Amino acid sequence: MDLAERDGTGPRTNLSLARDLRTLGLGAGDTVLLHSSLRSLGWVCGGPVAVVQAFLDVLGPAGTLVVPAFATENRDPARWAGPEIPASWWPRIRDSLPPYDPRLTPCRALGIIPETVRCWPGARRSPHPQTSFAAIGARAEALMSRHDLASELGEESPLAALEAAGARIVLLGVGFDRCTAFHLAEYRLPWRTPRDNACVMTTPAGRAWVPYRGVLLDAGDFAALGADLERTRTVTVGSVGSARARLLELPAAVAFARDWLADRRRSPGEASTNAIRMPGDGLR
Template sequence: MATPPPTGPLVTRDGIAARLRLLGVESGETLLVHTALSSLGWVNGGAVAVVQGLLDALGPDGTLVVPAHSSDLSDPALWANPPVPEEWWDRIRATMPPYDPGITPSRGVGVVPETVRTWPGARRSAHPQTSFAAVGARAAEITEGHAPDCRLGERSPLARLEEAGARVLLLGAGYDACTAFHLAEYRVPAPLVRVGRPAPGGWETVTEVSITSDRFEELGRDFERERPVVRGKVGAADALLFPVADAVAYAQGWLAARRPRAREFPHPGD
């Protein structure tokens, strides 16, 4: 059977940069980008062209930031896609390589973040499960100081992005991918959970704030109705642009009104 021709539109590096400028991306700004490469169309150069187009739009003084999470560095007892046999769990914990920001690949965030992670001059934050990678003028400032027991809270790059006046760009991605909303979870009463992961000295368990993106699409729709969000197209993809600070502030109120209070959750270990 013949391979069907690619579906369009044809998307190129210069076209991406041009459309981003029309959307309102400004040279010199800091941008937290969530992407779905396949939504753009037929991209000449794939993820490399997307990163080049983003950097072109941001200019030499701008900064590109992406999630570079490594969710597979986690307890095999919680794996579901796919699960592994229970008799493997102890051996997996004992032999899982610990996080190394230089070599641990990102997982579950798409090919564009992995391309940014390996870009010349890229910086990556230190959290072994929810790191961020950045390229550009403020890359070190944004990624430094990511505490190992603070996935997406006050001591993570999300708080640095908020302080820096950064904006979020959803490029073919939905609000369920908007990591900025997670910062709000740290500012409302939330349960704590025990999180297992590999470490240089062996397996470790730390206490973290519980996070979930289960209602982020609903949250995003309400946010867009009530706060300014710039909408446009880049290739075939819907593109949304808005300030990190606006997203966090709105989500904080929204989650406080709709999430159960922390005392309604069992204490970790109960």
């Protein structure tokens, strides 16, 4: 490692990022749910491919790398974020939106690192048409195998499988508002508010909008939740490249979130903001 790399002015490489990840506490055989910002790392030689390779080098053949791979636009356009889609377009969008295909539907809205994982040779993706995950590694097939339509981020989703596997979470240059695992805790609250949803899928009869009943989820208070979790000193904080990185245990984080949310949300759907948000997603 030369002086430029030590003082942070040199390029980040897969080797330097792997070194930083090991220093953070990752090791061979870990199963990791990654939330990330490529820009936060500084200039990376090889871009997102080098980042993914760094994780795979650290995790080794027995480890598994998992990312959210949400198809954020596979829902009614009336619920899309932003004014750039006028209401007059909605009927045509409803008629022509392509159905979810785990091989083809991109997740670029969540960032280039998740999209790189999704496209990686041998990657597996869960079958949910809106809130899928993608994985590379030894446990990829098992972790991605079940993802029920009505369990977007619940008990029959990869999040619960990751919890059972004792997975770890890495927040790489992003905050706790992007910590998808906290949503699993929402499913375990004493109350749940149903929400009607629909997505485009390929059915035996062809392309169709498929309705289902999910759960109203809200990440509006996740930043405050995460700050309190960090105060318990169970979160490891360090630097990976130029990014501030956090490493935490997924089962413990979900358990803490469940108690925290049950204590602070006193009525169904109540949170710190009126906007319903999910990590990596627009306004719901």
